[in-house]
Amino acid sequence: MIATPAPQITDAVRRNMALLIQLRWLAVGGQLLTILVVHGPMDIELPLAPLLAAISLLVFINLATLYILRRHTAGLEYALFTALMFDIAALTWQLHFTGGLANPFAALFLLQVVIGAMVLRPAASWAMVAASLGALAVLAIDPVPLALPPELQDEEFSLYLQGSFVCFGLIAVLLVAFVTRIARNLRERDAALAAIRQRAAEEDHIVRMGLLASGAAHELGTPLATLSVLVNDFRAMPELNAVTDLSADLDDMENAVQRCKTIVSGILMSAGEARGEATERTTMRAFLRDIVDEWRVTRGLDTLEYHDRFGQDVAIVSDPALRQVIGNVIDNAVEVSPQWVGIRAAREGEALQLTVTDRGPGFTQDILDGLGKPYRSTKGKPGGGLGLFLLVNVMRKLGGEVRAGNREQGGAEVTIWLPLDAIAYPAGERT
Known part of the structure; x- marks a missing residue:
């Protein structure tokens, strides 16, 4: 009846279950309040034992759902479907002892059906419809009528209308609240799926x-x-x-x-095919200084201004991919601002913060909006725009982050945030 959920929708199912738990607590509170009002001020005799037993069942369902939600990740859709079926059973039990179909709150079955249609798969949703219709058929068979006091017997129809009005208001409020939250959960799930597809496409690229x-x-x-x-x-x-x-x-x-x-x-x-050269152990300060010296000496760039604010040095593994993407950023800055390029290395907690600035025309809004997407370039070259794309993906693999923007005084600024643990050798060693 219910297919095994894909991993990417498990989080949405968990949020839906948490929302149902909240609604069920509201139902428990509302039912207790209704029993107190009807049995007290209205002086209508109610079969308290079966009604309180149904409320106890709802409390048990909530506690069991909380346990499943915190301890398990598999089979959540089965648990969600089972909890909703128990809700129908509890409502049927309560209505049987309070007038059956003559009770205006029998319309609450519609709320159960709508919730099932929103959070369950089609087969399970139709099972909810069948269960609700079966419950209505059961309620038509010898229900226990409500014993109204003599002073209220002449107002039976008026009481039914008042109860129907309260039931309609309750269903409307709960549906709006629930549908709004479910819609947000679905949007978040769709966004997560889109991000996964985008990442898969980028990794394939x-x-x-x-x-x-x-x-x-x-x-x-x-x-x-x-x-x-x-x-x-x-x-x-x-x-x-x-x-x-x-x-x-x-x-x-x-x-x-x-x-x-x-x-x-x-x-x-x-590319993972080293020509016999072993990965080198170095320090963060030496790693950055080698990159800067390469641009100053090997490439004849004397307009590069480097500020080292890193602080206590760290032993790292020299990552050629990291070196290459940092070089791409510097190369882009030099191309648009050959007269001056600034590099600043600082330490932010347990992370490197490397900032490359220039005095060029800056980034267009299209580049900033699509940061990390391939073939977005202001140079108009075929196949261009891969520098930032590679930088963003290498940083993502290392657990880092890339931020880009334009400076108020003119020019562009690219900031690389990289956790030191990603390239530490060994983890936690200091020199």
């Missing part, structure tokens, strides 16, 4: 990009090795060694080849 990068890096390995051999052969030729300018050019060529090999190694390592 990253895998394909990794395969492409890995294949390109492997293909580049052979010509780079050939160039390295040719440069060494040129160095071994005496007639070339005699030319001073050519010797300097050969040095530049060798440095460029080694630089390309380093880039290829970094790509392969990021």
